[in-house]
């Protein structure tokens with residue numbers, strides 16, 4: 001099997017990208033996250049006080065309860081959820097996992113309860129960091145990859161408009177030039193890779209090093225040397241204690257940022273680095289490139305980098321030799 005599902009920005013800032021997923025017989029809108037490995041959903045097992053306006057998975061109706069199984073996850077930003085586990089059919093585009101662990105929330109933090117755009121997450125990192133106990137469960141990709149035409153999926157996310165996640169095939173109409181491949185270190189359960197030299201306006205701004213490709217993270221978090229060298233090219237910018245990161249006048253011209261990965265140079269267009277005004281109506285804007293001190297020291301290529309590129313999460317060389325493919329859209 002193979003196929004594509006639409007990935008729509010959750011809001012005008014491209015905070016996240018959500019996709020319709022049928023769990024059991026209900027269609028929910030889920031955040032595909034290559035930085036975690038649990039598929040969890042708001043459900044009829046979620047307290048009514050926490051269900052908000054979310055679409056709900058009904059495990060009692062269509063699933064098989066994995067008796068005594070639990071899960072509990074905390075994300076980089078401190079938000080989290082926990083609950084119980086069913087096995088059920090999950091359909092993404094035309095791709096079906098017949099016995100997917102669907103993790104039904106019995107509790108979710110306020111960030112999720114109030115995020116009406118997101119009914120849960122589909123974890124697409126490696127199953128080694130799935131949180132289900134007493135028996136760890138497989139991700140959707142791990143469950144279907146042997147049935148896919150090719151064991152890969154591609155993220156084709158766009159700025160301010162719908163893109164896709166494609167499972168099982170490469171679509172040459174969705175990228176230009178050739179795909180540059182680079183080795184993945186999955187020892188921590190992530191799609192880890194090494195990024196190299198960076199430049200801004202023709203000037204070298206240092207090398208990045210180890211990073212993870214994380215569709216569930218909104219911004220681009222880099223070593224402080226690279227970040228300070230970037231904002232040195234942005235008039236009026238500063239690293240604000242008040243706002244907890246780099247800010248600049250919303251009228252500032254933001255330069256493009258270039259990084260070498262897999263022997264090829266990739267560019268993030270400057271305007272993508274204007275995340276949003278620091279508060280509604282403000283003429284001060286918050287940067288979409290921030291130091292990795294904000295992510296516990298991890299360098300994270302989030303949606304700010306991913307949108308506008310064609311990113312392939314690839315196991316065609318075998319599950320012990322995962323790789324990332326990158327191309328320009």
Ligand SMILES: Cc1ccc(-c2noc([C@H]3C[C@@H](O)CN3)n2)cc1F
Pocket residue numbers: 016031033034035036074075076077079111112115118121214215216217
């Ligand atoms: C309300 C809410 C909060 C966090 C997240 C979230 N999803 O993926 C991630 C990143 C960071 C790392 O944890 C794994 N990938 N963060 C999603 C939400 F809808």
